[in-house]
Amino acid sequence: MSFLYDVPGPVTRRRIRIATAVTALAILALLGFAAWQLNQHDQLDAERWTPFLDVDIISYLLVGLRGTVLAAGVVAVMAFPLGVLLAVARTSEHAALRVPAVVFIELFRTVPVLLLIFVMLFALPRYGFNPSVLWKLVIPLTVANAAAIAEIVRAGIVTLPRGQSEAGLSLGLRRAQVVRRIVLPQALRNVTPSLVSQVVSLLKDTSLGYVVAFTEMLYRAQVLTSYNRLLIQTYVVVTLVYLLVNGSISWFAAWLRKRLDTPADVAVAEVPAVLPVMSR
Template sequence: MSTPNTNVASYLYEVPGPRGRRRIIIGSIISALIIAGVIGAGLWQFGSRGQLDADKWTPFLDLAIWKYLGVGLLGTLQAAAIVAILGASFGTLLALGRVSKVRWLSWLCAGYIEIARTVPVLLLIYLMLFGLPQLGINFPVLWKLAIPLTLANAAVFAEIVRAGILSLPRGQAEAAFSLGLRSSQVMRLVVLPQAVRNVTPSLITQLVSLMKDTSLGFIVAFTELLYRGQVLSSFNHLLIQTYLVVTIIYLLVNGSLSGLASRLQKKPGRRRTTIASATMALPLPTPGGQSPQKAPHV
């Protein structure tokens, strides 16, 4: 069992004990063997059907193909950056409203978060593509993808930021109040910066999911990586090879983000939530009301 001086590796769950770590290691080894077996079986199938022949991969040595896919990658990064900025900003406002003392505002933000997390992103994209134009509202192609993704991801960002706020000991806010700061100043200068810093790895991890969501851009004919891969495969008739290359690009980009999140999570000096501070942290509040004994209402 963790001691009060033991750092907690996550703000969402407690560090597993020795038995739990052994199970995780065994499960990881078994999963790795299964994945390696599946990959090996797939390569064997591809090789037996001639999909690994050199003549099918030689076209990808052409610089023009990589330039073509590079334009799609830039489109993916552009859409992801826009959604990340707008979604994080909107999500932060939702998180602040969610922990607000104002009952109707808390309920309103909670209702939006629950609805946005349950409605499929694909449905929102179809609404932007087919529904709004019938009302005379027609956005550029980029925003037909960015707006639905922003509406959906803002709810996720809100819950991540709210978890960071609730993870802080109540003494943080009390100390700020004792200095004579107003509620808005306490939240803006003390609580929110620490909360965002604590959940930065989780925010970066959410960017990985966001990067994958941009692949829905092919529905609105937005020039992103998967859409370019579809067009390229229809041109060179190398469906498997093209999609494998696109997959590798996604793995490299998303793997880099995941690696960055892991490094931030393990970075020495990063503040961790301990068992002692966890007992002072907030439980997840119900809409419109939180526990006055534990909540850093600011």
Template sequence: MTADMLIPDRPVPRPRARRTSPTAFMYDAPGPRGRRRIVIGSIISAAAILALVVLMLIQFGANGQLAAERWTPFTDVRIWGYLLVGLGGTLQAAAIVAVLGSVLGLLLALGRVSNRRWLRTICRVYTEVARTLPALLLIYLMMFGLPQLGLNLPTLWKLVVPLTISNAAVFAEVVRAGILSLPRGQTEAALSLGLRPWQVQSRVVLPQALRNVSPALVTQFVSLMKDTSLGYVVAFTELLYRGQVLASYLHLLIPTYVAVTVIYLAVNGALTGVAALLQQRLDRKRAGSAR
């Protein structure tokens, strides 16, 4: 009997699974040199932005734009109330476009992944064309083209319809990316259980896809908020239009647009924070499932 036969069998230890970052599938984590370059680049960028702000303040001061009397009107609550009415119009238009664009984008995304070739072709052509055309051009078509055909839409819809056409294509691509990111085995498993294709999409695929792309959808809503500033073209009462009217009335161009900028930063910053929270929540779930 050999010595090897006297040694009892031991379970072979398995190598521990390497924990990866939840976003490791998107890009490789930078090494020490890469992190150092990122820090240096961030410092240089912050210094350049700070220097630009300082130069702007110096120029404003040299031209009398920082004088107290030019900013005193913005201590009046009525001025901010006037601008907030415009913000209400911006949120109204953005909400309508978000709902209509999301529904149309969802249908386009489902058409893009359909088994029917003719449907995929139609949805693809629409998506590519709508993403190529500028939203401002579509607004001009609503203003000058449709009235010649005897169709004159209300002011709100002259802004909403063009933005819906443009943003639906973007929403469609975001949702389609979420659908394609899911493992194909889930669809096959659901079909093998006897679910119909529409049941697979509505009960299995879409809930996961929409949850995965929810941060991107919120980010797109931030971009949509900025697109509503084109409402000044059709004289729709939104934030930028109210800012233009107020600047003409007070003859205070820079202070007025600074106030408008502050409002945009507050609203879009809040939405960006929501997107960041959603992304962190998804990252925690992915990290928990990877353990």
């Protein structure tokens, strides 16, 4: 069951499978052509790849990975609560809460993150606001991801049946209590896989840290290529690291989505077609 989109029918699922197979074949062909080109220019020689088995280079790149995880963790801790508050404010009946939330969300959903980083790097220091390198990356990512998370949570809120809120109000709960105790727990449960998927985008966005010279994976790769002159090999290794980390998170999101969907499906499947007549 999906709360954010309609479940595709048999014809659509067949078309999706065909499109997936064609896309996979095209990607394999492209990778094969790339490998052939690299081999033609001696880029697959063993001596160009063995340096990445060196402990010092591995440790050097792991420091960049630690910086990436640190930045992503700080942004997640700040952006998720802010996004939930913005979603609640946007769905509020009070214009004093709703209008500022709408302006914030729409503004930071449309402005590129790179532009926000440039503002932190060049504009704000002129007015006396010059935080550390970490915060020059974290603050723009936080506001951008909070806006995206707010829309995800809002989608979970508006898809809930109105009867959920009406039942809470009929019991004498205040609207704030209904939102906190009834609406938000269900909405967050429904959109949890989408929130986990947002972490993938967040980790990719941390690669913009090279703009402010923050020590993350891409910045470390730039410095390493100036030392070992192995441009292609270095970025291939860094790409594989990103694929491993983001692939693990995507797999967890898919597993979580399946796990959240299973209980409802099983419950429906276990309902008997005809209820047995109870004997007195």
